[in-house]
Every structure is written in C-alpha cells, then in structure tokens.
Amino acid sequence: MTLPANQPPPPGVLLRLTDVGKTYHMGEVDVQVLREVTLNIYDHQVLAILGPSGSGKSTLLNIIGGLDSSSHGSVWYRDREMTRFSPRELTVYRREVVGFVFQFYNLVPNLTARENVMVSTEISRNPLDVDEALDLVGLKERADHFPSQMSGGEQQRVAIARALAKNPELLLCDEPTGALDYATGKRVLRLLVDACRKLGKTVVIITHNAAIAQVADHVIRLRSGEIVEVHDNPEPAPPEEITW
Amino acid sequence: MKVLDRKLVRELRSSSFLLLAVGSIMAIGVSAYAALGSAYRNLMTAQRLYYADCRMADFTVDLKKAPLADVTAVGALPGVVEIRPRIQFLATVDLENVLEPINGIVISMPNERRTVINDVVLRQGGYFTDRRDNEVILNDAFARANKVYPGMWIHLLLNNRRQELFVVGTAISSEFTYLVGPGSMVPDAKRLGVFYIKQTFAEEVFDMQGACNQVVGRLAPQVRERPDDVLRRAERLLDSYGVLNTVPLRDQPSNRFLSNEIMGLRAFGIINPAIFLAVAALVLNVLMSRLAEQQRVVVGTFKALGYSNAAIFWHFLKFGLAVGAMSGLGGCLLGYWLAGGMTAMYDTFFEFPSLENRFYADITTQALCIGLACGMLGSYHGARQVLKLEPAVAMRPKPPAVGGAIWLERIPSLWNRLTFPARMALRNVLRSRLRTAAGIFAAAMGATLSVDALLLAFETNYMVDFQFELIQRSDIDLTFKDEQGRDAWDEAARLPCVDRAEPLFDVSCTFSNGSHTRKGAITGVLPDAKLMIPRDTEARPLRIPESGLLLTKKMAQILHVEAGDVVEIRPTKGLRETHRVRVAEIADSFLGIGVYADIHFLSRLMNEEFAVTGVQLQVRPGDEQRHALYREIKQLPAVQGVSARADIVRNVKETLVKNQHVFIGLLVMFAGVIFFGSVLNSSLVSLQERQREVATLRVLGYGPWQIGNLFLRESVLVNGVGTLLGLPLGYLLNYGIVVAYDTEMFRIPLINPTQVWLIVIVLGTLFGCAAHLVVQRSIHKMDWLDALKTRE
Ligand SMILES: Nc1ncnc2c1ncn2[C@@H]1O[C@H](COP(=O)(O)OP(=O)(O)O)[C@@H](O)[C@H]1O
Numbered sequence A: 001m002t003l004p005a006n007q008p009p010p011p012g013v014l015l016r017l018t019d020v021g022k023t024y025h026m027g028e029v030d031v032q033v034l035r036e037v038t039l040n041i042y043d044h045q046v047l048a049i050l051g052p053s054g055s056g057k058s059t060l061l062n063i064i065g066g067l068d069s070s071s072h073g074s075v076w077y078r079d080r081e082m083t084r085f086s087p088r089e090l091t092v093y094r095r096e097v098v099g100f101v102f103q104f105y106n107l108v109p110n111l112t113a114r115e116n117v118m119v120s121t122e123i124s125r126n127p128l129d130v131d132e133a134l135d136l137v138g139l140k141e142r143a144d145h146f147p148s149q150m151s152g153g154e155q156q157r158v159a160i161a162r163a164l165a166k167n168p169e170l171l172l173c174d175e176p177t178g179a180l181d182y183a184t185g186k187r188v189l190r191l192l193v194d195a196c197r198k199l200g201k202t203v204v205i206i207t208h209n210a211a212i213a214q215v216a217d218h219v220i221r222l223r224s225g226e227i228v229e230v231h232d233n234p235e236p237a238p239p240e241e242i243t244w
Numbered sequence B: 001m002k003v004l005d006r007k008l009v010r011e012l013r014s015s016s017f018l019l020l021a022v023g024s025i026m027a028i029g030v031s032a033y034a035a036l037g038s039a040y041r042n043l044m045t046a047q048r049l050y051y052a053d054c055r056m057a058d059f060t061v062d063l064k065k066a067p068l069a070d071v072t073a074v075g076a077l078p079g080v081v082e083i084r085p086r087i088q089f090l091a092t093v094d095l096e097n098v099l100e101p102i103n104g105i106v107i108s109m110p111n112e113r114r115t116v117i118n119d120v121v122l123r124q125g126g127y128f129t130d131r132r133d134n135e136v137i138l139n140d141a142f143a144r145a146n147k148v149y150p151g152m153w154i155h156l157l158l159n160n161r162r163q164e165l166f167v168v169g170t171a172i173s174s175e176f177t178y179l180v181g182p183g184s185m186v187p188d189a190k191r192l193g194v195f196y197i198k199q200t201f202a203e204e205v206f207d208m209q210g211a212c213n214q215v216v217g218r219l220a221p222q223v224r225e226r227p228d229d230v231l232r233r234a235e236r237l238l239d240s241y242g243v244l245n246t247v248p249l250r251d252q253p254s255n256r257f258l259s260n261e262i263m264g265l266r267a268f269g270i271i272n273p274a275i276f277l278a279v280a281a282l283v284l285n286v287l288m289s290r291l292a293e294q295q296r297v298v299v300g301t302f303k304a305l306g307y308s309n310a311a312i313f314w315h316f317l318k319f320g321l322a323v324g325a326m327s328g329l330g331g332c333l334l335g336y337w338l339a340g341g342m343t344a345m346y347d348t349f350f351e352f353p354s355l356e357n358r359f360y361a362d363i364t365t366q367a368l369c370i371g372l373a374c375g376m377l378g379s380y381h382g383a384r385q386v387l388k389l390e391p392a393v394a395m396r397p398k399p400p401a402v403g404g405a406i407w408l409e410r411i412p413s414l415w416n417r418l419t420f421p422a423r424m425a426l427r428n429v430l431r432s433r434l435r436t437a438a439g440i441f442a443a444a445m446g447a448t449l450s451v452d453a454l455l456l457a458f459e460t461n462y463m464v465d466f467q468f469e470l471i472q473r474s475d476i477d478l479t480f481k482d483e484q485g486r487d488a489w490d491e492a493a494r495l496p497c498v499d500r501a502e503p504l505f506d507v508s509c510t511f512s513n514g515s516h517t518r519k520g521a522i523t524g525v526l527p528d529a530k531l532m533i534p535r536d537t538e539a540r541p542l543r544i545p546e547s548g549l550l551l552t553k554k555m556a557q558i559l560h561v562e563a564g565d566v567v568e569i570r571p572t573k574g575l576r577e578t579h580r581v582r583v584a585e586i587a588d589s590f591l592g593i594g595v596y597a598d599i600h601f602l603s604r605l606m607n608e609e610f611a612v613t614g615v616q617l618q619v620r621p622g623d624e625q626r627h628a629l630y631r632e633i634k635q636l637p638a639v640q641g642v643s644a645r646a647d648i649v650r651n652v653k654e655t656l657v658k659n660q661h662v663f664i665g666l667l668v669m670f671a672g673v674i675f676f677g678s679v680l681n682s683s684l685v686s687l688q689e690r691q692r693e694v695a696t697l698r699v700l701g702y703g704p705w706q707i708g709n710l711f712l713r714e715s716v717l718v719n720g721v722g723t724l725l726g727l728p729l730g731y732l733l734n735y736g737i738v739v740a741y742d743t744e745m746f747r748i749p750l751i752n753p754t755q756v757w758l759i760v761i762v763l764g765t766l767f768g769c770a771a772h773l774v775v776q777r778s779i780h781k782m783d784w785l786d787a788l789k790t791r792e
C-alpha cells in the first residue's frame, strides 16, 4: 500500500508516518537511529512497538509524541502535518492530544498522587475529574500519598491516571512495565488495554518483550531503526492470560 | 493554589538551609540599601527642614568691626537676597560647680523675637523679655549637659568683664547642628556652649554700638551653588573693615560635617548593597543551576505533558522570585531597624529639632524590587538551562559527567606530590567552575568589606593618636583674644602647677603667588617646641626653618610654589601690609594646608618684637593642682579659649570607640553572613550533587567525619583563595576611599597593619568552619542507603 505523503490520512487514521528518519550527529559521525519508517496508527486500537534495546523505539515514540523531531519524512496528525508544527503548536499537541506513560513513572517527588494528576488536569482543556482518574487506576485511597510512599506499580498507576486525566486521544507508553514485577506489570497492562477498549483511546505501547505485544491489535517490530515486521492480531490476548 | 506552586513551596521548605544562606546575604544587601537610603533621607530631610526653619545662611563674613550702615551694601550686591549683621565673640564661661573652663560662642540676637537669618528654634523657656538687658538663651545640649535651666544665673567673661546673665530659655540653631570646638572632631556639649544675647546688650559689652563683626547672608538660588564670585565682591566691599574670613555654606564647619556624612551615606548606600547583591545573585545562581540540573526529568515530564516553555521558565524563575521576595521583606524590616539605629546614633552627634526614622514607601518599594530583581537575576541562568533542555534528551538518563583530567594533572611533578584527598578536592573545585567562581567571589567580597572597614577603623585611631599623642602634647591650650606680648607668655608660665609653657603665634593671612591665592594661617612656633610638634606623614618632626616658611605639600600645590620660591602674604588683621616671604621648606602632612614658621621670625615679619596669640601648657598631674590652675585661668581676662587636651582626647576616643564597636560589630556580622552563606550554599549543593559518591564512600567504609573532611578541604580551598584575593581588593577599596576623602582639611593616613590581615583571615576561617558544621550535620543525617537506590 502506498501512501501519499503530502496529503492527510483518511478518516480512522490518527497518525500517519511516512518515510520517517532520524539521524544524530555525533561529532564527525552521523548515527542513523530511524530510517524509512512508514506507519499508520488507527483510532481506538492498541499498537505495540517491539524491538531490542537500542533499536530506536523510544526515538520513534518521542517523534510521535511531539517531543522530538524527525530529520526526514513526514508525520500527519489527522489533517495537520506535525512535521510543520511550530514549537508552540507542538506544545499544544502534547497538551491536548497525547498522554505519556514512562518506564520510570517520572512522578514529581514532592507532590502527592492527587497533585501529580493535577499537574496534567490543570493544563488540559477537557480533563477528567482528578479523583475519577485515580479511581480508574484503583488508587483513590492513596490520593494523598507521596511517590516515595508508594510501590513501583502504584507509582506507574498514578502515572497512568495522570496521562488519562487529560482525556487525550493518544496514550504513549514507553516500556510501561519495564521496571515492574510480573504481577504488577500485568495489572498495569490491563489498565492500558482498558483505556483503549473502555475509554476509546489509542494506545501505543513500547516493549522489548514479545509476550507483552500479544495484547495489541497491531504489532510492529523494529530492528536497528527499521521496521522489519508488521502484523495484526485479530484476537488480542487479555493481559491476564499472557506469560513471560 | 496551583499545583506547581505547591511543588515550589515544598521545595522552598525542604531547602531551608540553602535558602537561609542565600537569603541572608540578599537580605543584608536589601537592608543595606533600605537602611542607608532611609538614613540618608532622614538626615537630608531633617537638614532641609531645619535649614529652612532657621533660614540658614549661605555665607558668613567675619570682620574686625564694621558700621552697620556700611555693611548694608553687601545686601545690595546682585545675587545676595538678604543679610544680617551680627556680633559674635568667643568667651570663657564660668559655671558654679564646674571647675574646668568652658568655651562659649556668644552671638547677638534681636531684642524682640523676629525671624532672622541663622535663627534659633526655642526648646525650653522663652525668648528675651524686656525685664532685663542681660538675658541669655543657651544652646540646648549645653544646658542639658551642664544642668542649666531657664531661671538660673550664669557668668560669662565678656570683653574682659565678668557679666552675670539670666537664662531665659534654651534653643538650637541649624548653624550648630554639629557643634565642635576648635581642635576637636566630635561635639562636647559640656565644654562648649552657644550663648545668644540681646543685640543692644552685645553692642554695649563689646563696644560695638552701631557696628557688627560678622555678616551672615542668604543668596539667590541661582548663585547658591557657586557663591565664590559674589563672596569675592562682598569681600572687596568690606575690605577696609578688615575681613578676617569669608565662609560659604559648603565650608561652614557644621554644614560640612553634616553634608559629608550625608554624601557618605549616599556613596555607601550604593556600593555596599551592590556588593552584597552581586554575591547573593551569584550564590543563588549556583543553587538554581543545581536545581535545574536535579529536575531535568521533572522538566522533561512537564514538557511531555504539554507545559509550555514559558510556563516552566516562569516556574523556575518564581523560585528565585520567592527567595527575592522573602529576602526583600526581611531586608526591609532589618533595614528599617538599622536605619532607626543609625538615625538614633546621628541624633547624638547632630542636634536637630527632630530627627526621626521615617518609613519611606518609595525606598521600601525600591528595596523590595531590588530583592526581586536580584532573585530573578540569580535564577535566570538556571531557568534558562531548563528552557534549553530538549524534552527528548531530558527524559534520557544523563550521560556520566565528563571526568577528564584537570590542567593541574598535566604538571606531574606537582600533582604527584599531592595526597589523595587533596587531589579529590582540587578536581572537584576545578571542575565545578560556576560554583568555585561564586565561592571565590563571595569570599573575596567578604574579605574586601572586612579589610576596608577594619582599615578605616585602624586609620581613624591612628589619626587620633597621631594628632593627640605625637603632634599635640600639651595638657592645656590657651588662646588669647588679640596679639599679646612676651609678658602674656611669662604670665602663663607662672600659673600654678605649670611645668612648661610654650608660645604660639597664629597669623591669619592671604597667601598668593601670582594668580594663585589662598586664605590660611601661619603658625609661629618655638624651633625647639616640645608641646606642639608639627610632623610629616612619616611622623618625623618638621624642621622649622630659622627664616622663611614651611609649607605643607597641599598648600604648596595650591599656590604652585616650590622650596626656594617666594610667596606674598597679607595678614587679615592688624596693619595688613603685604610681605614677600621665602618658602624655606615643603613637607607632607595629614592635616590640611598648614604653614609654619619660627615664632621669632614671624614676629619680626609682623613688625613685633615678640608676639603670641596662644600658650600651650604642660601641667603637673593631679586633680588638686589642675583645679587651682583652672581657677586662675578663669580670672585671666585676655584668654578667649581654653582647651584641655586630655578632655578632648577622652571625648574623641570615647565617641569613636563607641561608634567603632557598633560599626565593627555590624561589619563582622555582615561579612560573616557572606562567608557563612557562600560556604554553606556551595557545600550543600556539592553534597546534593554527589550523594551517590558519598553513598559509595560510605559503602567502602568511610565515616561521616572522613567524608566531611573531603568537603571541608574544598571549602577551605575556595574560601581561602577568595579571602586572600579579597585582602588586596579591600586595600584597593580603602585606597579609593582615602583618595576620595583627601580634602584640604585633612587626609586619611594610609596604613597597613598586620592585624587587619590576620583578623580578616581568622574571620573568613571561623565563619567558613561554622558553615561547615552545618554541612557536617547534613552528612551525618544523610540517608546514604537511599541515595544508592535512587535513580539519578
Ligand atoms: N541524543 C542522542 N544522540 C545520539 N544518539 C542517540 C541519542 N538519543 C538516542 N541515541 C541513540 O539512538 C539509538 C536508539 O535509541 P532509543 O530510541 O532510545 O532505543 P530504544 O528505546 O529502542 O532502546 C541508541 O543507539 C541511542 O544510543
């Protein structure tokens, strides 16, 4: 399927990447971290990006999330070309469209769980109720605890609540279970899958763990910055049933 | 409250020590601005109101004697608005139960109350009545000091006659805001009084019917700033009546002291706060850069969540603003309090109708803004770092710090000789450049301020000792009304208990060399005088030439003469004939524009066999003897003034010492805050930065004291280098001040006492160590296991 790069993607496609490349200049040498990545991200689906460490997953996610810019190719967000966004528009994009979940949670240490969620509700146009967001992740009772008083899994759930509370279209998760133990990891995955199935979000999960990719509708496999495989899961597995 | 503000408040609270360190330096800068500014304004306002109230004269002309009808011409000169002829004499005062002789300035006032130039402000009692001729109004400080009240009688020796005067009131006047007698530098209310008597009574007792010996006047605003032309014309007009002295307001002694103080406040009001605020901004910079570094991930997260750069920048800037606002508020309070203290101190020197410490909304606002600006400046760099941070980069773990070799390592001969801890300290110091620079700068400024202030204190003491131990060695000085002959000297020598008496012959005159002219006086001394020894700046006695004049360097410069040249002198008294005299020698002296000559030579020059205008006495010790002497002196009609050196020295020293204690106390506190604050800040920041290193060392078996030692070494290194740099800087600043204060009247000696350097080094070390104790406590309390677990 060839996609015209200079036109907006059809309805149902949230984001379209065409020929995206990323090169870092390290002194004399150029390191090409991503090359010719072409990809559609569809509404209301779970997309897994699978690849070994260093394959360029985070770089790709950052480009999708408007944190980083591509050196080549084009990215369309619905009918707008992101690669032409001004820094200001990128900020608004991040604020209105994207919710981030990080491997190490990245909570603000001296804010309580509730306040960490407020960090995102305060700037978004159409936020969820803070307590509702915490309720979604099952942490209503821990709302007044500081990150240091919570386990890794709980912290990650706060981070998911923070991402969801903005009510974004797109949830970007960079190794969300990478720092968590097996059982906790599954619980977090369930929350992410529910965000898609129940709340209708589009969820992108980055992982180096092939088992985790089983929960996704789509899986793309990266190696050395290139997409080496794309496949669909007509019947994604529920998180509770996968093992690793 | 916005959630980011909550984060801010918690961060502020959790770094209270750091904030205290930065905040106190900043607060002192702000308080110095507010205090010096307010004190300046207090004095300025008091001066302006008081001068207006009293219709302060813009000039004074001292005459021998002039008919009232003839001086009115001065009032008609263009630029002169108004004049007032008056009678003014010096007198000795005899108070019951005060044995020491007292000097008085006697001034005539209108019989009936009306507004005049150099008017008085009544404090107690009232103005003259028409019940008696011999009524007197005393200056208030003298009355208070000697417990003389309205309704009492006092005795003055006026024109060789003992007069009894009835005290009707006490008053103050702007012309004596700072009242110092001849030969002193600080007021002595007990020994010097001002006595206002009725015009008619003054005319009668001084034989001045229809005449005056002083003209005070006011000038039009346009000429007030440059009165010299008008005054020259006035002088010419009055020349035939013997102009002794023409003094524009700027040279009027009381005004000059007061105005110098006001100008000094203004200068210090800018320099001092600037130093503190520069240090504070730099120290805050260190703190903020660390904070920005520490919060990379948080910042990245905020950016990922969609916070704009502006919002994040503002958030960080607010940290500095909060520090600035707190320091500003604290500084304003402290400043108001300090201004109160300073103003109260001024109130003991200067006599104003009211000298209040007011609250100035504009100064306070400015001070607050300065605090905020300083906070903003101090956090700008850190906040900019945050801005530059690319979100994608911020989220990645930071690459390990570049641990390259420092330049010192390239000198193996030196490097290899250093111990391991010394190498570690050097590496850290040389790698964290901003912090090291801030630490050195702060310590240098702390040292500069201390050196400068201590030097000034030492110099003042040196000057007092120089003047009163080396130059003036007499116990009692008598000045006569007019020129006297040798018998006056003999008579003084025969006074009871006098061991030695030496004559002085002062001749006021105008010196000129071509177009260069200058009013001054020649002091005639005995060539082998022991009680008044003029000295040069090296403290060597000046060699009084047998013939010709000895000029101080400054006078020689003013007149553009060198040794061997001839100057013209024209005495302002007596025959006022012009003489041509050779300049025999030129010497450098601290005190003014003195000119000396052998008393015999000077007498001959004035066509006298031997003339004296004063005698200096060395008196046998003991109160009994002295009292006998005082009793006799009070009876001597020719004596116009008496000064007891011991009293003056004691008074000067007491006053100076009292003020110096306050001054040095404040200085030590202020400089200490700089040393303490900067060491504390830099060590705590360094400790935070190196939590993992510390934790690792703990795992390896280092104890908290050993780790503390590593930090101490760095502090000592930075603080020490800064302090050592500050020593010459302080000397330079002091040099600048000495040059700035190098007036015709006197010059501050530039001295170089070892104690000053030692004191400052000790100060720097002590405060640095005190700060280190706080750091040590943090090391002891540090949860190093936790530090090992946390992800940078
Ligand atoms: N700022 C950068 N400069 C240079 N190289 C970078 C930079 N950021 C990432 N890389 C490199 O790009 C590659 C891909 O990184 P990343 O996207 O983080 O991979 P992944 O998330 O799959 O582990 C890595 O080799 C990494 O070293």
Ligand SMILES: [Mg+2]
Residues within 6 Å of the ligand: A057, A058, A059, A174
């Ligand atoms: Mg990654």
